[in-house]
Amino acid sequence: MDLALETRKPTQARADVLVLGRYADGSRPHAEIVAVDRALDGLLSRVLASEKFEAKPGQISYFHSGGKLPAERVLVVGLGPHRRGGPAITRTHADAESVRRAASAAVRRARDLGAATIAVFMPPDGLSPRERAQAVVEGALLGTYRFDKYLKEKNGKVVRSLTVLEPDRRGVAGAREGLRLGRIWAEAACLTRDLVNEPANVVTPTFLARHASEIAQEGGLGLKILERADCAKMGMGAYVGVAQGSEEPPKFIHLTYTPKGRARRRVAIIGKGITFDSGGLDLKTADGMLRMKDDMAGAAAVLGLFQALPRLKPPVEVHGLIAATENMPSGTAQRPGDIVRAMNGLTVEIGNTDAEGRLTLADALSYAVKHIEPDEMVDMATLTGAVVIALGQGLSGVMASDDGLAARVLSAADAAGERMWRLPLHEEYKDGLKSDVADLNNISSQRGAGAIVAALFMREFTSGVPWAHLDIAGTAFTERELPLGPKGATGVTVRTLLEYLSSMSGRR
Numbered sequence: 380m381d382l383a384l385e386t387r388k389p390t391q392a393r394a395d396v397l398v399l400g401r402y403a404d405g406s407r408p409h410a411e412i413v414a415v416d417r418a419l420d421g422l423l424s425r426v427l428a429s430e431k432f433e434a435k436p437g438q439i440s441y442f443h444s445g446g447k448l449p450a451e452r453v454l455v456v457g458l459g460p461h462r463r464g465g466p467a468i469t470r471t472h473a474d475a476e477s478v479r480r481a482a483s484a485a486v487r488r489a490r491d492l493g494a495a496t497i498a499v500f501m502p503p504d505g506l507s508p509r510e511r512a513q514a515v516v517e518g519a520l521l522g523t524y525r526f527d528k529y530l531k532e533k534n535g536k537v538v539r540s541l542t543v544l545e546p547d548r549r550g551v552a553g554a555r556e557g558l559r560l561g562r563i564w565a566e567a568a569c570l571t572r573d574l575v576n577e578p579a580n581v582v583t584p585t586f587l588a589r590h591a592s593e594i595a596q597e598g599g600l601g602l603k604i605l606e607r608a609d610c611a612k613m614g615m616g617a618y619v620g621v622a623q624g625s626e627e628p629p630k631f632i633h634l635t636y637t638p639k640g641r642a643r644r645r646v647a648i649i650g651k652g653i654t655f656d657s658g659g660l661d662l663k664t665a666d667g668m669l670r671m672k673d674d675m676a677g678a679a680a681v682l683g684l685f686q687a688l689p690r691l692k693p694p695v696e697v698h699g700l701i702a703a704t705e706n707m708p709s710g711t712a713q714r715p716g717d718i719v720r721a722m723n724g725l726t727v728e729i730g731n732t733d734a735e736g737r738l739t740l741a742d743a744l745s746y747a748v749k750h751i752e753p754d755e756m757v758d759m760a761t762l763t764g765a766v767v768i769a770l771g772q773g774l775s776g777v778m779a780s781d782d783g784l785a786a787r788v789l790s791a792a793d794a795a796g797e798r799m800w801r802l803p804l805h806e807e808y809k810d811g812l813k814s815d816v817a818d819l820n821n822i823s824s825q826r827g828a829g830a831i832v833a834a835l836f837m838r839e840f841t842s843g844v845p846w847a848h849l850d851i852a853g854t855a856f857t858e859r860e861l862p863l864g865p866k867g868a869t870g871v872t873v874r875t876l877l878e879y880l881s882s883m884s885g886r887r
Contacts, residue, residue, distance in 0.1 A: 483522025516561025624712025765829025
């Protein structure tokens with residue numbers, strides 16, 4: 380989709396469809412929308428009144444302009460109530476998400492109507508030109524995303540160009556930057572979606588390593604790929620233990636983005652990279668195994684993030700780690716009751732081979748502590764079904780060892796429109812991880828709080844470095860269409876991480 384910025388007024392915009400956003404606050408519409416109504420001899424007001432248009436979030440009304448405007452059709456989309464109370468930053472985040480979702484709904488509908496060119500005007504209330512333009516572009520690109528690579532018959536309706544209207548010339552520079560950021564952020568999330576939507580017979584650890592190499596070469600990033608023997612030599616017994624059941628060789632991927640000047644901070648971003656999870660010898664049920672190609676969604680988010688970083692150039696040193704492997708049953712697979720030694724020296728009794736993600740992340744965290752020495756670490760993982768029981772499929776769980784880091788991550792998620800909720804690291808639950816024969820068991824002997832217990836296990840490998848864990852088991856993949864995308868992979872955490880790093884660099 381081609382993106383453009385124009386200073387034309389909505390009455391002057393040439394497109395198949397002109398999109399206008401409306402808030403549901405009952406006040407007089409923005410002057411530019413009033414001007415469109417005048418140019419249409421009141422048709423806009425009459426259509427909205429006859430359809431009882433209330434500007435609810437995502438509500439749509441459209442009609443032909445009858446040749447009275449350069450645009451062939453007009454589509455009005457509801458933004459919901461305008462946020463006027465509470466902290467200014469919270470209002471801004473809420474309004475940005477409203478614009479994001481409205482743009483997604485409107486551009487989807489316009490595409491389905493056969494529109495190839497679309498012009499969008501969103502009222503400026505509460506958002507800067509940059510914020511508004513970025514939200515429009517993110518919504519349009521994420522909302523019209525499709526994964527149809529393997530379909531013989533593809534939907535031929537495609538939006539060729541999207542024009543953001545910014546009539547106020549004072550806002551042009553900011554809006555142009557918003558277009559640039561919106562494209563980068565959305566394309567990073569869409570790359571993540573593509574990787575998660577691919578089948579597991581395509582996305583192997585070798586495939587992820589090859590893709591990381593392409594991203595590194597294109598963006599001038601540092602890259603180190605450790606093979607099985609390298610990992611074993613470094614003492615990654617927990618990770619290698621998971622990998623030993625698969626014929627696919629594991630790949631430990633280490634990407635590095637280094638800013639030109641002095642880095643303000645050094646951050647490690649770690650993504651769970653189980654390219655297929657059968658459960659190992661503790662085999663999952665058929666239904667439980669069906670969608671386990673998505674168990675590398677955290678790794679895909681790392682790759683999406685690192686595609687964006689060279690284009691954004693934040694003054695932060697960022698390291699991306701992926702301990703990629705399959706978890707498969709075979710004659711060489713690790714067994715329940717086995718004991719492995721992680722890179723930091725702790726021994727772990729394998730209580731269940733299907734609790735493998737925390738083992739791979741344990742060695743990735745240990746590697747980060749020893750070889751990167753980061754100021755803070757964030758991991759993303761489709762880790763537990765327990766987080767889905769606790770929070771459903773609309774919220775990611777956040778568990779953190781540092782309150783300041785947790786607050787920054789949650790604020791970034793709010794700004795990105797990705798819903799997250801913090802869960803406590805309740806110390807008493809750690810008792811369930813005790814083993815009679817090793818330092819830890821990888822599952823708890825106590826019932827309940829599975830997401831928290833998994834985080835407590837992983838915390839043992841952080842060596843006191845501030846760390847946040849994002850459990851995205853319920854949010855990485857959706858079985859229904861969402862406001863910002865179709866069924867399938869969501870690309871969750873990518874835009875949160877981009878906001879988190881942008882905020883850290885002082886660019887917000």
